[in-house]
Amino acid sequence: MDKTYQPAAIETSWYKTWEDNNYFAPSGEGEAYSMVIPPPNVTGSLHMGHAFQHTIMDTLVRYQRMQGKNTLWQVGTDHAGIATQMIVERKLANESGQTRHDLGREAFTDKIWEWKEESGGNITRQMRRLGNSVDWQNERFTMDPEFQQSVEQAFISLYDDGLIYRGKRLVNWDPKLHTAISDLEVESKEVKGKLWYLRYPLVDGATTAAGDDYIVVATTRPETMFGDTAIVVNPEDPRFQSIVGKEVLLPLVGRRIPIIADEHADMEKGTGCVKITPAHDFNDYEVGKRCQLPMINVLTFNAEIREQGQGFNSDGTVNTEINCHIPSQYHNMERFAARRAIVAEFESMGLLVKVEENNMTIPYGDRGGVVIEPMLTDQWFADAKTLAKPTIEAVENGDINFVPKQYENMFFSWMRDIQDWCISRQLWWGHRIPAFYDIQGKVYVAPTAEEARIKYNLSADLELTQDNDVLDTWFSSGLWSFATMGWPKQSDRLETFHPTDTLVTGFDIIFFWVARMMMMSMHLCKDKDNKPQIPFKTIYMTGLVRDESGEKMSKTKGNVLDPLDMIDGISLEDLLEKRTGNMMQPQMAAKIRKRTEKEYADGIPAHGTDALRFTLAALASTGRDINWDMKRLEGYRNFCNKIWNAARYVEMNAQGEDCGQNGGDIELSLADRWIVSKLQQIEIDVTRNIEEYRLDLAAQTLYDFIWNEYCGWYLELSKPVLWNEEASDAQKRGTRQTLVRVLEVIMRLTHPIMPFLTEEIWQSIKQLAGVSGDSIMLQSYPKADHSKIDTAAEADIEWLKGVITGVRNIRGEMGISPAKELSILINNGSASDQQRLQDNRNFLMKLASLEQITWLNPGDEAPMSATQLVGKMEVLVPMAGLIDKDAELARLSKEIEKLNKEVGRIEGKLNNQKFVANAPEAVVAKERDKIAQFKAAQLKFIEQHEKIAAL
């Protein structure tokens, strides 16, 4: 073994071994345990959030595999419709200046497939580096032909069940990407806007209660006024009762529109009069439906003013009656330019009453980044309300659990108020909607035109054309848990592994994906008894991985960290190139460069996968965001090195020696019995922690045990035995065996979090430990043996530690070199102290670096000494020639002062009659015990202080 831990030397080869041997595939034996990966974008790359979730998932699945379960971690990627199409469009523009329309649909999607072939391996390569034990042989992609069939089947079933419908609706339209998007893909942003007060003249001599021959409407979007089809006032509003039923003349276009009464108008708000533009505002759309107002669309798909508005009735049918005239100077004007022009014209006509500053939230497309336009279009919708109902019940009755629990609230509040889901997208990359139209526009839903003719009894020569649109990517992702297992085909795989056990994902996609997967699964998948099947039993929600200052990682901020760079390391130059190259906003580059140079002056050193995984696990307290801390990663890399070197020590002392593999007498030292006892407790704790999804506690428990107990104490305690020429073979055999076997168990305990290091070490010591097997992955997870818990040994070791630490404390405080061997005396010891001393003299001499230990009987004269207490027993280090009088006085004063504080605190408690009367007996007794101990110690130190001061 190398002197230092070299992760690069072991990681890739072990992964290859595991994969080549097919260890990741379900074993086919034992109780099933399954998980599906949240499918990443096929052409994307893994970020820290993935590394985090994958670490959690892999830890869980490795743990369950070692528990003997038949484990499946289903892997795959999704096609990320909008994102991928955008990337390829941009790439095409850069390379040839062409648009997708230049190529045509088929040639363009071929380009996307090419891009997928080119870059699609990224993600899977990264997952291999992270050590993920996924079932590669059954990797799935949402655009695979089989998956395609699942999607078609799902769509058709939902349609046939009346849960999908098509209609002309107001939807969120992205004018840049030219597609509808769902309400979840809209991000609201706070902006400072304006509120324009516009005067609309009344006609036919009508006047308000105030006698005005006009009304004033306030609007944030003047450019939509070409599409106004009514003014509403509140039916109770005394100011406007006289004009209800009358009309105004819409300025600029000269169309007469009615004034109607509707509770939508709030008397307290604005002017009390609201202009209604049903084709361009969601609220107005509702009013329009309620009051049967016509709708006029005045914008193109580019969000420019149309040359002629499009008229519709409130039911979506075409309205040819209404005057849709738009003045020619506005034709094809961009929406915000049109806004300015319209305001200017109102002003010039004296119809602009005032302008107010107005804070408001504006919807932006999360992909394209432009302001979303409510647009009247034909779209497909899923009846989310109906689909949501059983999922709510599943969470209510505990079939599905959220970890942590509070995410239930979020889930309920969204699901109980869910809107129908717009599932069609005007894109080319995705699952083409399996719907066909005849010349009249009548729709037939089937996988192919041929099947549609059969299904709907149509004549063979009826011409049918397929819908141009594709389905929302999340529609297919919603089928993920079961379509990856072959649904709708029934198979062993589906039957064995669905529902899955645990879903690990971020709360940011709880509605996009988690909720929709629940809806789809419960509607489409049924048990044998026809009970809706949930997709997973537990949903473990992770927080976000943020940068060191708590900011979200993003390309524009230039604070993104690539998990692989932490594994392999990266130079500053390469990191700068990564962060500033190929930017959407090059103006940010200088700032990012400066920041990166400051934070990573020497780049990032290599830490290895195990250290990265351990760090992520250690930070994984449930549901909480993580602020990434490079120092912590460094600390855990050191931990790996510590384990590595502990293993080296074990190997050096055990290799070629008799470790009891083949029998022989065994005599266990106190230390041996102690570490084995401790190990049992650790096994219990770590197992519980993992079962409770507290990987942070599991990591902490392992860290503490391995570093502080096993390395810090046990390895040191093994030396006096192994290096003692007088020790018997049985004693040496006992310690060697303990050394090796405990290490072997530790490796198995730690393996789910740190797979590589543990495999490497396990392989090199397995024979010494008397175990066999091809891989640690396939070994069983350690299980505590309660009969090995030895409380007497634990107490003895505590005593031993107390004495050793006492001596070390005097050494440290007094500046005595560790090389100087000390002679100490033990005073005021009990019979059990004497027994312990006798039994452990060897350990003490070695670990406290002593020359001699003298036991003082009552009445024996003690030299002037620095004193430490272990219980009532005094550990004395003679001062003569070693210890400065003033230094010892200062040390004693410090101890006395410390105890003083404690004594005062407890006295206060015990003097409180109510405490003594009300607190449980045990608690009071404990306090009494403590104070007696502290007081005795204090007294001892005071005496000592007086004695020394008197010298």
Next chain:
RNA sequence: AGGACUAUAGCUCAGUUGGUUAGAGCGCUACCUUGACAUGGUAGAGGUCGGCAGUUCGAAUCUGCCUAGUCCUACCA
């Protein structure tokens, strides 16, 4: 506006049903190349647990209010 979460050492985080001398890593101070490890060892320093009230014999922990931050939902004429 409603809701959720967070606030503990200089930094990143633990703290299970109220009773601990409030913990860990990193950083800091002093000493130490002792035959696994300087990616190390030993000994230390450092916290009135965001603030104010309350419940209780007892609060980092439970309740209320306040402050700051993060997020979600809604509204915006």
